[in-house]
Amino acid sequence: MSCSLVSNTGARIVLEDGRAVIVGRGPDTGVTDKRCSRHQVKLVACFAEQNVVVTQLGPNPSFLEGQELGRGQSGKLSHGGTLYLVNQSHPFTANFSLSSNGTAANMPKRGLKVTDKTKSTGNRRENEAQSSPTPKRSIKDFFSASPVKSSKRRLSPERGHPEPKRQRRDEDSSDRAMDEEEEERLAEEKLQQLQEFAAKSAAKESKAIEASPSSSSANACVKSSWQQTGNLLVYTAAGVTASEKIAGFDIDGCIITTKSGKVFPTAPDDWKILYPEIQPKLASLLKKGYKVVFFTNQLGIAKGKLRPEVFKSKVEDILTTLQLPVQVFVATGPGVYRKPVTGMWTHLCEKANDGVAVDLQQSFFVGDAAGRPENWAPGKKKKDFSCSDRLFALNIGLQFHTPEEFFLGWKSAPFSLPDFNPRELDSASRLYDPPSASLTSSHTEVVVAVGYPASGKSTFFHAHIIPKGYVYVNRDTLGSWQKCVAACERALRKGRSVAIDNTNPDLESRKRYVDVAKAAGASCRCFHFSASLELAKHNNRFREMAPSDSKHAKVNDMVFHSYKKHFVAPALSEGFSEILQIHFVPDFKDRQSEVLFRQFSEG
Template sequence: MRRPQTHIRLNLRSFGGVFARMSCTLVGTSGAQVPLEDGRAVILGRGPETGVADKKCSRHQVKVVACYADQDVVVTQLGPNPCFLDGEKLSRGQSGKLSHGGTLYLVNQNHPFKLHYSLSSNGRGSNSAQKGLKAADKTKGEREGKESPSSPTPKRSIRDFFSTSPTKSSKRRLGPEKGHSEAKRQRREEEGPDGQMKEEEEDEEERLAEEKLRQLQELAEKSSEKSNSSQPSSSSSSSKPCLKSSWEQIGNLMIYTAAGVRGSDKIAGFDIDGCIITTKSGKVFPTAPDDWKILYPEIQPKLASLLKKGYKVVFFTNQMGIAKGKLRPEVFKSKVEDILVTLKLPVQVFVAAGPGIYRKPVTGMWNHLCDKANDGVTVDKKESLFVGDAAGRPENWAPGKKKKDFSCSDRLLALNIGLQFYTPEEYFLGWKRAPYSLPDFDPRKLDSNARLYDPPSASLTSIKTEVIVAVGFPASGKSTFFHTHIIPKGYVYVNRDTLGSWQNCVSACERALKEGRSVAVDNTNPDPESRKRYVDVAKAAGVPCRCFQFSATLEQAKHNNRFREMAPSDTKHAKVNDMVFHSYKKHFVAPALSEGFSEILQIHFVPNFKDSQSETLYRQFSEG
C-alpha cells in the first residue's frame, strides 16, 4: 500500500496538529556535519565534506543510507581499510546498522562521527509545509508521467552524440529531480554559506540510489496490485511477480531476482557494462564502486515499455574480476542493486563470476534461466532478443573515432542461442546497423566426417620399429589422437607432461627402442631443435622417424582448450595459459623432410563426441 505523502516526501510528523520535520546528521569531532536524507545513499570518505585527510581513508570509504522510520543508518564498507560502528568492525563489502547516538569511525577506529536524529517544529499547518507538499505532489505526477512505459522515446541520430563536448554530455541527467529543490533550499538556509554544497556535489547526490530494499519491495507491491487490471498482452505467457528480492549462487553463477520480476515466454536480455551503464569518470574501467551512470536517458523508458509488453528484462554480465580476487562479490552485488533502484524497474540479473559454462558467449546463464529461473514458463526464442556492446565492431564503426569493440562475446551469445541481436546504439537510439566481424574459427562448421589425415595413401602405424614425433599447438588433439589410433597398436607413449622434462623423454625413447618397441612422442616440438633430439635417437637406433603435424590453428586450439575446461570428461587436461599458445606460435617452424624425417603426415582435428550434449557445447562460440 502507498504510504501517506507526508512520510514519503518531507518526513513531516504531526503532534497535536503541529508538524515536526525530522533530520539526521553525522557530526564529526572536528565540527564537520553531514546531513542525511531519508533513504538516500551518500558516499563518505577522505575529502572536504568530512574534513578527513588521512590517506588510509578512501575517498569512497563508506556508503550510508538513513532510515528515518527506524532512526538508524545502514553503513556499507567500500574502501580497503576497515571502518567501525561503535566497536563492530566492518570489512570491505560488509554492511551494518548504526543507531541514534552511535558512532561511525571512518577508518581504523579513527575520525569518529556521531549519529544524531532530531525533530524541528514548523508550526500548525505552516504555509511552507503545505507548499512543500504541493510541490512534492506535483513533482511526483511529473516524474511518474515521464517514466510511463507508454511514453514515446524520440529517435536520436548519431550527430546528437557528437555535436556537444564530452563535458556537456557527461552532465546529461536521466531525468528531472525537481522534487528535491525545496528541500535543498531549506537546507542551505539552515546551514548558511559555509555549509552550502557545490553544484557538482548536488548533482552527485541526486544520482545516488535511494534505499534499495524499500524501493524494490514497493515495486513488488505495485506489481501485485495491478496484476489483475493490467495483465501483459494475451500473446505473452507470464507468472506471478516475485515479492522479495534475493541473491542466490550456483558455482560461479550469481543470480539476483528483484522484487516484482515475473517469468515470461519473451526475454529481453541485456549486457550491463557499456550497454546499461558507463563510467562517470570516463575511464574504461570503473575507478570506484559508485563510478557509474546510466548510459543513455532512453534506456529506462525503453525497458519500462518492454515490461509493459509482457517481456521479462534480464541482465547478463561477465565479471571475471570476482574469480581473480580483484572485485569482491559483495561490492558488485551492492552495485547491481543500486543500478536497479536507479532504473526503478524489476529486473533479473545473471553474473558469471568466473570461467566455465556460464561465461558469455557460452549459453550456461541463458540455459539456467530457461530451465530453472523462469517460474516454469517456456521461453520463445523467436520473440526474445539480446542487446550488448561486445559486438565485434571495427575501429571507427561510427563518427567520432569510435574504438574497436573489445570482443564479440555479446553478439556470439545471441548467435549461440539463436536470438535477434542489437547493439545499444541500434536498440536504444535507432542507429543503423554497424559493420562487424566474427572470429576466424567457427565451431559450427567443423565436419565430424572429414578425412583424418593426408596424404590418404599413408599408413598411421607401421609393423616395423619407428619413432613418430608430433608437432602442433597445445590442445590441437594430439593426445586424443595418439591414444585412439597409435598407442593401442603397441607404441610406447612419451609425453613431457608426465615425464617432466625433454631429457626424460629422450631417455624413455632410447629405452623403448633398445627393447625393439616403437615410440610416439606427444610434445608440441615447434622448432627443428626440439625435433632433432628424437631424429638423432632414431638414427642412432637405425630406425625411421616420421613427423605427424597437427593442422589445428591457434583459434581452434584455444577453442578446444576452453571446451576441455567446460565439458565433463574422463580424461583430465590441465588448462593451457594463453602465453603457452603464443610461445608456440612465435617459435614455430614448419617441419621439413630435410630435418631427417622419412615422412610427414598432416593430421586434421576431427571431433568425436560421446553424446549430443557435448557436441552442442563444442559447437558454441566460446570466446569473443
Template structure:
C-alpha cells in the same frame, strides 16, 4: 574476471548494481560470471540457468526476446568518432549461440544503422565428424617396422586423443613432456624404447626444428625411420578445444593452458619439412567425436569472443 582475480570486491559490485536497479525501478535479474566456465559468455550457461532455474517456470519465448551488448566484433573506426574496435565479439556470439536477435546499444537505443563486424575465423558449427582424418589419405598411420613418430601442433589440437585412439593401441610407447617433466627425459625414454625394439610416439608441441631434431637424431642413431604428424588445428580452433575440455569433465588430465602458451607456440612455429630428416609428413586434421549429445551441443557453441 576482476572478481575472480581479486581486483574487485563482490560486495562493491553488488552495491553498484543495486543502486542502478533502484534508479530504474524495473524488474531485473542480474547474472554475473566471475570466472571462466560454462557461465561465461559466449557459452550459454547463464541463459540455460535463466530458462531452467530462475524464471519461475515461465517458458522463455525467444521470438519475443532480444539481446543488447557492446562486445559486437566491430572494427576500428566503425562509426564517426568511434576509433576503438570492440574489445571482443562475445555478446554477438552469445546471442548467436542462443538464437536471439542481437543489437548494439547504439542500434537499439539510438537508432543507428548496423555497423560492420567480424565473426571469429573458426566456426565450431561447421566441423564435420565424418571428414577425412589425415593427408595424404593413402598413408598408413602405423608401421610394422620400428619407428619414431614426432607430433607437431598447438596445445589442445587433439594430439593426445588421436594417439591414444589410433597409435598407442598398436603397441607404440607414449612419450610426453607433461608426464615426464623435461625434453631430456623424453629423449631418454625414446632411446630406451628403441633399444627394446619398440616404436615411439612423441606427444609434445615441437613447434620448431630445434625441438624436433632431438628425436630425429635418436631415430637416426637407432637406425629407424622418423615420421612427423603435423596437427593442423589453427590457433582459434585449439583455444576453442581447450575451453571445451576445461568445461567438460574427463578422465584425461591435461595441463592447464593459458594464452601465453598458445602464442608462444605460434611465435616459434616453423612448418616441418622432409629436409629435417623425416621420412614422411602426415597432416592430421581435427575430427570431433562426442560421448553424448550434451557434449556435442556444448562443443558446437562459440566459446571464444
C-alpha cells in the same frame, strides 16, 4: 523528509531514501586518515523507519554507537546516533528532519541523508526534500553524481595501508566477534530488506511500473536475493516476474558507463547510466510483459581483483537508481557461464524463470561487444573490444541489437564475426593425408608430433597409436625434454616403437628424436597436426567447460603464441621418412558435449 550525516568539522553527507552511497576517506567527508578506506562504509537511509543501515566495507572497523562493526557487518543508525567512520575517530551524527506540514516535532538540523557525492547536488536535493514529503524525480535523478577524482588504487581498498599495532588489534577483535560467513549472511539479510523497501517505493512512484504485469502479478518475487552456483551469481530483485519474453542486456557499456570517462572504472562508484533513454525504455518493456535481465562477465572476481561483495553492492545501487525490478546474472570466472557461451541463459531458462518456457522469437539481447570496426559511426573512434555479446545472442538464437540501435534508434552498424566457426567442423571429414598412408608400422619407429597445444595430439595417439603397442612419451608427464629423449632411447633399445606427444615447433626440438632414431637404426616419421591457432584455442576453452575433459590442464595463451612464434614447418630434409597431416575431426560422447563445442566460445 531529509536525512544527513554531519561531522564535528562541518562535513555533510546527504542521503536519499533507499539509495545506497559508499563513504570513506576523501573530500566529501574531510577525512584524510589513511586508516580509513576510501570505501569504508555503505549507507542506505530508510525514511519510513527513520534509520540508516550501515554496512562495513573497509579493512579497519567502524563504530556505531560504541558498537564495533567488522567487515561485512551491518547495523542501524537512528536519529541523533553517531557513526565513527574508522576505529573511534571521525564521528558523524545522523539527523532525520520532516517537512514543515505540521505532522512532526522539530528536529535538529544535523542529520543523515544519502546523496550524490557533490555538495552542491546534496544541498539542492535536501532543500527539495524539505519542501515536499515526496520529491518528484527528473531524468537527472537516474544518474549518479560526479565522483571525486580517484586512481586505480581505489579498486583494491582491501589492500589498505600499513597499520599501527592498535589498529591491527582492533581488526583482530572484530574477526573474533563473528566469523566471516555469519557476517555476510546478516549483511545480506539487512540489504535484502532495504532492497525490498526500495522496490515498494519505486512501485508507488512509477505509474508505468504500477501498470506493468511484472509488478502486479501474484508470482512476482517478494524479496530481493542473491544466489550462487559455481562461477555464477544471480540477483533477483523484489518485483521480478517470470515471463516467456526476455529482454536481455549487457551492463558495462550498455546500461552504464564510467563517470571518469576511462575505459575501466577507477572505483566501485565510478559509473553512471549510459543514456537518459534507458530507464523509460526498460520501464516500457516491463509494462509490455517482458522480463528484463542483465547478463555480465566479471572475470576480475575470479582473479581476485574485484571483491564479490563490492560488485554486489554496485549491482544493487544500479537497480536502485533505475527503480526497476531486474534479474542480474554475473559470470564471475571462466567456463560455461562466461559469455559468449550460453550457461547463464541456460540457467535462466531451466532454474530461474519459475518454470515459464522462454520464447526465443519474442526475446532479444542488447550489448556493446558487437564486433564493430574502427570508426563504425561518426564520432566513434574505437572498434568494439570484442564480439562476445553478438556471439552470445547468436549461440542462443536471439535477435541482437547494439545499445545505440535499441535505445537511440540508430541504424545498424557494420560488424565482423570471428574467422573460426566451430559449427563448420565436420565430424565425418578425413582424419589424415595422404589417405594411402598407414598410421602405424610393423617395424620399429619413432613418431614425432608437431602441433599446437590442444590440437588433438593426445586424443589421437591414445585412440589410434598407443593401442598398437607404441610407447607413449609426453613432456607434461615426464617434466623435461631430456627425460623424453632418455625414455625414447630406452624404448628403442627394447625394440619398441615410440610416439612423442610434444608440440615440437622448431628444427632443434625435432632433431633430438630424429638423431635418437637414427642411432638406433629406426625410421622416424612426423605427424603434423594441422589445427589452426583459433581451433586450438577453442578446444582449450571447450576442455575448460566440459567436465568430461577435466583431465586436460588449461593452457595459457602465452604458450599458444610461443608455439606460433617458433614454428617452422616440418620437412623431409630434417630426416623424416614420411610426413602425415593429421586433421582435427571432432568426436563427441553425447549430444550435450556437441552442443557446447559448437558454440562460439570467444569474441
